[in-house]
Amino acid sequence: MMMTLDPITLIVLVMLLVWIVQALRILLSQKRFTWKAGLNMIASCCLIVGAVGFFGTFLSMKLPNSFEWPVGQTDAAIILDEGTTIVPHEPSGRVQIYNDQLIFQRGWVVNGGGGPFKLTQGSDRNFYVHASRTDRTYLYDLNGNVLSTENLKSGQYSKISAASNRVEVPTPFYLKLFTSPIGPWLVAAFGMFLLFLTGEGRGKKA
Incomplete structure (x- = not known):
């Protein structure tokens, strides 16, 4: 049984994909390793985790009965x-x-x-x-x-x-973060803060 792709679910999937693509763009654009590049890499991973946690909570409502959301x-x-x-x-x-x-x-x-x-x-x-x-x-x-x-x-x-x-x-330790939406939100906010520090969030390059 697959996820039901109604219009709202499709919009959420597109938003999730856009968020992840943007985070990967930042991650893969680091051409040399500096402290700024290192922070940008960490920030990108934080943004992906935050996006999965935030949008995943909604998408879990559309998944089959065999899917288990981490509860803790x-x-x-x-x-x-x-x-x-x-x-x-x-x-x-x-x-x-x-x-x-x-x-x-x-x-x-x-x-x-x-x-x-x-x-x-x-x-x-x-x-x-x-x-x-x-x-x-x-x-x-x-x-x-x-x-x-x-x-x-x-x-x-x-x-x-x-x-x-x-x-x-x-609950595996790597899924405990997703037991509450607060965790992914904080991780995403930390990632945005790192991008601000490095200037990536303001269009500057590492």
């Missing part, structure tokens, strides 16, 4: 009796299902309208997603099927107590 630690997981763990990742609007060994099984984008959502447990094989932006509660099974939908009353969302199990999802 969460304090809002549901742990079922047999050990199945349901993990929310609010920045990407996804929930991801893990077995009792915390091995990824599947994940999908919930009907949250891209806004905050909370998880609460239903029965042994389903759970609720309470979405702030859509003011609705969705009952999901563990395969990502919506079993029922119910409107939330005014002010009800803030009164819902979300699941509060702390879980550390095994």
Whole structure:
């Protein structure tokens, strides 16, 4: 199953590609090694990491259920009796299902309208997603099927107590940066700062 290329997704892909191409242009244009060239190389890598983290969060919403977005630690997981763990990742609007060994099984984008959502447990094989932006509660099974939908009353969302199990999802160290959009944004900002220092961001050459 491939990514669905609707117009918005296509625009985001083009923006990501442009950002990466510009960063690679800076990286490959360094003809001799100086301290400025070294900083420009580091800055280029920072920009690529930032672009992947920033645009990748949106693109992850279009990926198949077999895709796992790096989660790291969460304090809002549901742990079922047999050990199945349901993990929310609010920045990407996804929930991801893990077995009792915390091995990824599947994940999908919930009907949250891209806004905050909370998880609460239903029965042994389903759970609720309470979405702030859509003011609705969705009952999901563990395969990502919506079993029922119910409107939330005014002010009800803030009164819902979300699941509060702390879980550390095994995440390679090189992916931990992408567990939150803040990390890539800071890396990209650092890259822009380096380009400003070297003059590359002002059209000067190393």
